[in-house]
Amino acid sequence: MSDVLVLGCGLIGTSVGLALRGVQDVTLHDSSPEVLATALARGAGRAWDGAEPAAMVVVAVPPSVTAGVLAEVQRLGVGQTYTHVASVQSHVQAEVEALSCNASAVVGSHPLAGRETSGPSAARADLFAGRPWAVCPSGSSTPAAVTAVRALVEACGGVPVEVTAAEHDGAVALLSHLPQVAASALAGLLVASGTSDTDGGHAGIAARTAGLSGPGLADTTRLAASDAALWTEILRLNAPQLAPVVQALAAELLDLHAALEVLAADAGDAAGTARRVGGDAAQAVGAVEAFLRRGNAGRALVPVKRGGLSDAFAPVGVVVDDAPGRLASLFATAGAAQVNVEDVRVEHLPGRPTGVIELLVGTDAIARLRTALAADGWRLVED
Amino acid sequence: MSDVLVLGCGLIGTSVGLALRGVQDVTLHDSSPEVLATALARGAGRAWDGAEPAAMVVVAVPPSVTAGVLAEVQRLGVGQTYTHVASVQSHVQAEVEALSCNASAVVGSHPLAGRETSGPSAARADLFAGRPWAVCPSGSSTPAAVTAVRALVEACGGVPVEVTAAEHDGAVALLSHLPQVAASALAGLLVASGTSDTDGGHAGIAARTAGLSGPGLADTTRLAASDAALWTEILRLNAPQLAPVVQALAAELLDLHAALEVLAADAGDAAGTARRVGGDAAQAVGAVEAFLRRGNAGRALVPVKRGGLSDAFAPVGVVVDDAPGRLASLFATAGAAQVNVEDVRVEHLPGRPTGVIELLVGTDAIARLRTALAADGWRLVED
Structure with missing residues (x-):
């Protein structure tokens, strides 16, 4: 057994x-x-x-x-x-x-x-x-x-x-299935065509300027890579809980769209095309800002990575040569100073011989680590 | 000068x-x-x-x-x-x-x-x-x-x-400003209330089950923490380019919502409330799957982190004790084997004495590193 x-x-x-x-x-x-x-x-x-x-x-x-x-x-x-x-x-x-x-x-x-x-x-x-x-x-x-x-x-x-089970399904509709839907919809627009009033649709824009995307797009669309067959099943089985929150998300976007139309008309149309929209520009700016501030407040409710640990740790940045053995001696210094490195992030500068390494350590160990690293000749990134 | x-x-x-x-x-x-x-x-x-x-x-x-x-x-x-x-x-x-x-x-x-x-x-x-x-x-x-x-x-x-300038503004509307809008709208729903047909609105769900969120929500809403005043300006100034893509995103969500309503009705309503929707369940399942597959295709266009480097590197996982000095000796082994560690990821198991460390190294160095680590007694995570 x-x-x-x-x-x-x-x-x-x-x-x-x-x-x-x-x-x-x-x-x-x-x-x-x-x-x-x-x-x-x-x-x-x-x-x-x-x-x-x-x-x-x-x-x-x-x-x-x-x-x-x-x-x-x-x-x-x-x-x-x-x-x-x-x-x-x-x-x-x-x-x-x-x-x-x-x-x-x-x-x-x-x-x-x-x-x-x-x-x-x-x-x-x-x-x-x-x-x-x-x-x-x-x-x-x-x-x-x-x-x-x-x-x-x-x-x-x-x-x-x-x-x-009902509490679970309501929660995941909002906290898991809706993020999946948002990521898929956003990524889907990169291939959708004929839905825009610009030449060649969004796909044309995306192809011409594919280089112009930052880390925000990558993070926001990460879930869009999920298994489509499995997620079709999940969305289907939770449709009663999911449908109203998808509708609410669309409603948020349509409210924002109405404000943006007012602002687009206010900015004037360079091509001289007349736009007919009602509403007041100042009120529209207020609506856009309120939309973004609700997002700020909502984001503050999302548990951050590493949960409750986040306040107890902070990064120390060190400039290092991109060569075998340099990380080892960096960690040797940390170990000798009795500092436990909780996490590590390496940022390389392409085409440059150096990179920046962030060591995540307990806040009580930061001063000790900085002193030890400086004494061993490491170049620290300022706080 | x-x-x-x-x-x-x-x-x-x-x-x-x-x-x-x-x-x-x-x-x-x-x-x-x-x-x-x-x-x-x-x-x-x-x-x-x-x-x-x-x-x-x-x-x-x-x-x-x-x-x-x-x-x-x-x-x-x-x-x-x-x-x-x-x-x-x-x-x-x-x-x-x-x-x-x-x-x-x-x-x-x-x-x-x-x-x-x-x-x-x-x-x-x-x-x-x-x-x-x-x-x-x-x-x-x-x-x-x-x-x-x-x-x-x-x-x-x-x-x-x-x-x-026009190409830039069209590209960032889709690739930068729309991800910001999607993240803000999604996070905003966590605090919005009275927009749902459930008791207490979404905020009520979020508060009762705040623990039930995974890494997907954190990634998808990361941008929602952005400076609201600065982004109000950006969205206002790019309103002519942004308005149509926000509308297109809302339209995608409304199409999905229509399919979900069909599926919710098909699943039957546990509370016995009659739902009146038209449409065929099989067709609705097809629409949901097509929506998710468009997302897959769009995500494939998004440049991955580290750009072209990603294929040339792969992770090697090692189980380590969560104690000062262990990382140093791990990197010492890598350095002695002449392996250049490109990136490091540390995953801790809360409440456990060990963690898993992933070393990102050139694919040509993987076998050499695994052999060297095994020879030094490290416990490797299988491929």
Whole structure:
């Protein structure tokens, strides 16, 4: 009997196996022999023989087939407790209640830790580290099953957040599915044509000036690379919760558009084309600024990377030669000063022999590190 | 006479001074004594006396006052060549033509390297490193002035991209201003209330389940932290180019919303509320998938971080103890194997004694590095 049986060796299933490696005994299964082979080769666990029991069964397959796979494995009677990792909980919970032969042993869950990549090759042992992982008991779930699923989440490095399936689905509609929609819509405009009043559409602009994009576009469209088939399913299953927030986002943009039309008319049209819009320019400027300030306020609610740690750490910048061994001696200095480097960022200046390295260290260690680096002759970037 | 006079010591102006430090003689001026003092303290240059001439004058003030400041400094006759860094070029170019006493010496430019932070404290010597920097000659600009501005861009580490002012403004509307708008709209919904059909609006959902957000929301809303006053100006000045693309983005979302309404009705309404929508569920699923695939195609056009370097480098993951000195010995091993580490990413597992470090190295060095690390007893993450 294994500790954990993972059914479905995609990004999430394989990452569960990697996260538990060396800590728990994990068996793996996938309907695709190639996918299973990759997960096994990565060391995520050992192959399941189709009968060996497990204390915990993790069903990590696409949401539309989750309840069916769960019911099937329950009929084999191999698990004590069952969880799944579906991105949409209410729909799957209703299906489980209908199909499962023992819904009391099932507690749905969902790690908020996806990547824009997919499959076992993209899996990481630290995918769940410090990330929220929703745990959604149904009315049938026993307290023992909930405790077991919370323990699994913690063993994988995640932070259990216990909510109802409906609360989960409302939250992810706004906090996960809507960002996906916004990123896809924005990226989609780069290829859309014929929707603009400029020559050649947006695609023409994008092709002529592809070089003119900064880091903002890259960040804002990162999610647009996500698996289209998987996300079609997710958006479909959560359509009742997602539709109103998509509509609200469109409404925000249409309000802004109305203000921009007033300002465009106010600026005058260089080509001499008459624009007929109503409204007052000062009021339109106020609307644009209010829109941006709401964005400021909303952004302040978004948990920053590294969570609560961010205030406790700060960067120290060092100018270094781009040569083998320089990083080693930089870290040797930090280590000798008893400073623990929490994170590192390297910025290279293309075509130049030097780069800037930022060491993220505890704020209480900054003065000690700067003194030690300066004493060893490092060139520091000013605060 | 200095090489470069920077007027306006915000993020961009101070970063120009820092980028040129040790290479060119830079004088600085700002209408705010506090801002100037910060830029001077950071080592971005020396204070301008109000009269000393400069080979190049960089006007780095907000776009709405750029042409006025440029005309004023031209009347002092201190510069040979003039540039500015306005985010919107056409409007400023028209103002310069009207106000300047020598428009032939002026070439507008714009580094695509903003951050969501602002002011001289946020400035970085490597802000422009490898980033595109638009150079927009007017019909009046002399070839010598264009050459001088291109040389400035390159001295700052940027990549000059020569386009007309109109081409620039169309490109940034789509590639820079629209991402800003999307991020602000998305973040704004987290605080908007009363626009949803759920209890307490989106703000209520966000507050109850604030823990349930992943890295996607953080990336997609990063730009929403931008300076609202500065961006109000930018959106206002580029309203003629921006309005149609904001409308196109809203239209994409409304099309998706229509498909989601069909799917929500198809899924049935748990609360028993009747929904009246037309359309076929299979067709709606096709529309959702086509929307996501357009996003995939658009994302593929977005230049990835590190540009053309990305294919030449790959990560090697190592499990390390979270203790002072461990990074140093890791880099010592890499240095001894003559492997140049291009970038470093540290992922900590909160509450655990170990972390995973990814070393980005040239693909030709991967085997050598893995062998050397394994020989020194490091625990490697599988490929």
